[in-house]
Amino acid sequence: GENVEQHPSTLSVQEGDSAVIKCTYSDSASNYFPWYKQELGKGSQLIIDIRSNVGEKKDQRIAVTLNKTAKHFSLHITETQPEDSAVYFCAAGERGGKLIFGQGTTLQVKP
Amino acid sequence: EPEVTQTPSHQVTQMGQEVILRCVPISNHLYFYWYRQILGQKVEFLVSFYNNEISEKSEIFDDQFSVERPDGSNFTLKIRSTKLEDSAMYFCASSVGGRGLVPYEQYFGPGTRLTVT
Numbered sequence: 001g002e003n004v005e006q007h008p009s010t011l012s013v014q015e016g017d018s019a020v021i022k023c024t025y026s027d028s029a030s031n032y033f034p035w036y037k038q039e040l041g042k043g044s045q046l047i048i049d050i051r052s053n054v055g056e057k058k059d060q061r062i063a064v065t066l067n068k069t070a071k072h073f074s075l076h077i078t079e080t081q082p083e084d085s086a087v088y089f090c091a092a093g094e095r096g097g098k099l100i101f102g103q104g105t106t107l108q109v110k111p
Numbered sequence: 112e113p114e115v116t117q118t119p120s121h122q123v124t125q126m127g128q129e130v131i132l133r134c135v136p137i138s139n140h141l142y143f144y145w146y147r148q149i150l151g152q153k154v155e156f157l158v159s160f161y162n163n164e165i166s167e168k169s170e171i172f173d174d175q176f177s178v179e180r181p182d183g184s185n186f187t188l189k190i191r192s193t194k195l196e197d198s199a200m201y202f203c204a205s206s207v208g209g210r211g212l213v214p215y216e217q218y219f220g221p222g223t224r225l226t227v228t
Binding site: 032034036041042043044045046049051089091095096097098099100101102103104 | 114142146154159206208216219
């Protein structure tokens with residue numbers, strides 16, 4: 001069935017370092033890949049997304065890459081700050097349809 | 112900035128009781144979704160809703176579940192007879208769409224924690 005695997009489950013970096021979270025998906029029909037940030041007590045915030053017709057997208061310190069052939073996509077955060085500490089979820093789906101989520105990655109940025 | 116809101120934030124109910132979880136999607140959004148996350152597990156899709164009908168539902172969304180958009184602002188999830196295994200965090204999401212445009216982005220609410228005892 002449809003599945004998204006996300007790694008690592010936890011990630012600890014020093015402030016200023018980069019963080020990379022990777023996801024793989026199984027459904028070839030997936031054409032939309034969002035990333036969500038969930039902070040304690042808050043809802044999941046959509047931080048960046050990529051559509052299948054694009055290989056890379058960047059928004060300030062955050063970037064996402066997509067390799068459709070290999071069915072994997074990654075989140076890159078550069079110059080990490082303590083406020084980047086949160087749980088990050090990747091997801092894959094079809095436009096307008098359900099999203100299949102990864103397990104989540106707990107990112108800790110140490111000052 | 113417009114947000115999806117959900118009430119209550121925490122609901123405790125006894126097994127066999129009916130519960131209604133409420134969501135107010137972003138005002139101009141036309142696509143609505145429910146997901147849930149059992150503690151320690153992945154976020155799972157339950158149902159999507161557009162144009163006053165269910166677009167898609169998962170295997171989890173059996174006859175015990177129903178959704179409704181009773182007015183122009185609310186979107187509800189009803190569980191008729193709760194079971195212990197229904198204990199989870201329930202998330203509502205919405206997408207804009209409209210004019211034949213199928214949306215990409217889904218915006219999530221903060222969730223309702225349902226505890227069935």
